[in-house]
Amino acid sequence: MSKIKRLKPVEAAQIFINKHFPNCQGAILAGSVVRGEETETSDLDIVIFDQNVLSSFRESLIEFNWAIEVFVHNLFSYKLYFENDIKRARPSLPKMISEGIILKDEGVMGSIIKEASELLDKGPEEWTEETIKIKRYFITDTLDDFIGCTNRAEDLFIANTLAELVSEFVLRTNRKWIGTSKWVVRSLKNYDEEFTHDFVYAFNVFYKTGDKSKVIELIEKVLKPYGGKLFEGFSLGKGAIGG
Numbered sequence: 001m002s003k004i005k006r007l008k009p010v011e012a013a014q015i016f017i018n019k020h021f022p023n024c025q026g027a028i029l030a031g032s033v034v035r036g037e038e039t040e041t042s043d044l045d046i047v048i049f050d051q052n053v054l055s056s057f058r059e060s061l062i063e064f065n066w067a068i069e070v071f072v073h074n075l076f077s078y079k080l081y082f083e084n085d086i087k088r089a090r091p092s093l094p095k096m097i098s099e100g101i102i103l104k105d106e107g108v109m110g111s112i113i114k115e116a117s118e119l120l121d122k123g124p125e126e127w128t129e130e131t132i133k134i135k136r137y138f139i140t141d142t143l144d145d146f147i148g149c150t151n152r153a154e155d156l157f158i159a160n161t162l163a164e165l166v167s168e169f170v171l172r173t174n175r176k177w178i179g180t181s182k183w184v185v186r187s188l189k190n191y192d193e194e195f196t197h198d199f200v201y202a203f204n205v206f207y208k209t210g211d212k213s214k215v216i217e218l219i220e221k222v223l224k225p226y227g228g229k230l231f232e233g234f235s236l237g238k239g240a241i242g243g
Contacts, residue, residue, distance in 0.1 A: 006065035009033040013044050014103055016063060016070075024050040025075065026112070027103040030096035043067035047096055049108055051075050071096070075108060082119060089124035089171075089178045123175040132173060136223060136230040139165045143219050143229070146212065156207075159215065163203055166219055170195065173226070 006012065013029040021027065031045035032038050044066050056077040061068045071093070073081070078093065085091045094116035102109055127135075142165060146158045167188055171178045179187040188196040202214035223229055 009038070009044055009066075010101060010103070012064040012066050013046055013068075016044070016046065016068060017048065017103055020070075021048050021050060021072075023052065024048050024104060025106040026109045028097055028100035028109070029103055030100035034099060034101050043069055045096055045100075046070045046103070047093070047100065048072045049075060049078070049112065053077075056081065078112065082115070086119065086124065090180065090183075091120055091177050094119045120177070124172065124177055126175055127172050132226055133230065135165070135169050135172075136226060139169060139219065139223065140229040143216065147216060152210070155210075155212075159203060159206055162215065162219065163199075166222055167199070170199075170222055 007015070010029060013027075017024065017027045026049035028047045029044065030047060032042045033044060046068060048070060050072060051074055053072055053074045056071070056073045058072070059070050061070070078097075081093045085093055097113055097116040098120055139162070142158060142162050146155065146162055149155050149158055164184070167184050168178050171187055171191060174191060176191045177187060178184075185196060185200065188199060198218060202218040205211050205214045220229070
């Protein structure tokens with residue numbers, strides 16, 4: 001089957017903003033098409049800055065044989081998204097802005113890109129010792145479920161949870177941004193390629209063969225510098241009774 005013929009990403013994005021947002025002050029094309037990672041199912045991620053928009057919104061469309069996701073902000077609303085991205089340690093909008101290709105700029109993009117880049121360079125907030133302790137406990141609890149489980153269907157979903165918990169733990173304890181879906185592996189790889197190889201290998205062995213030993217070994221190694229597994233004596237939300 002032949003590929004669908006369509007305009008080049010930048011050309012399609014430029015026509016799109018001229019058609020739908022002709023009065024905007026700035027626009028950026030982001031996503032896989034600007035990172036050189038485009039596939040047949042890639043879409044165009046376009047960030048719009050328009051001072052006349054009352055509130056931010058997101059919309060999905062299909063034009064020029066492209067799936068297009070447009071993220072529309074005024075010149076202040078994007079700051080709230082930056083703040084939310086910092087809190088959840090997933091810098092979706094700052095990353096799009098910092099790595100994107102400028103399609104239009106009426107003097108606003110320089111400061112916005114600078115703000116996004118500085119946020120990314122700073123990294124997420126450092127976890128407190130209490131947060132690390134809580135995360136250790138939940139990883140330990142899930143790992144024990146994984147070790148003791150004899151039901152293959154349940155094993156699969158416990159393993160999925162472990163992968164999310166451990167990837168988050170490794171990245172956040174090293175003050176690195178986290179991700180979801182494909183960005184879990186990409187975020188890990190940006191931090192440490194050797195660890196990412198071991199991480200993927202351990203879970204791949206389990207999914208293919210059912211052998212849990214590599215996953216268990218990996219997680220115990222991750223927890224060791226922070227005191228290892230944690231269960232006995234852990235308490236959450238317990239307060240003193242006083243008068």
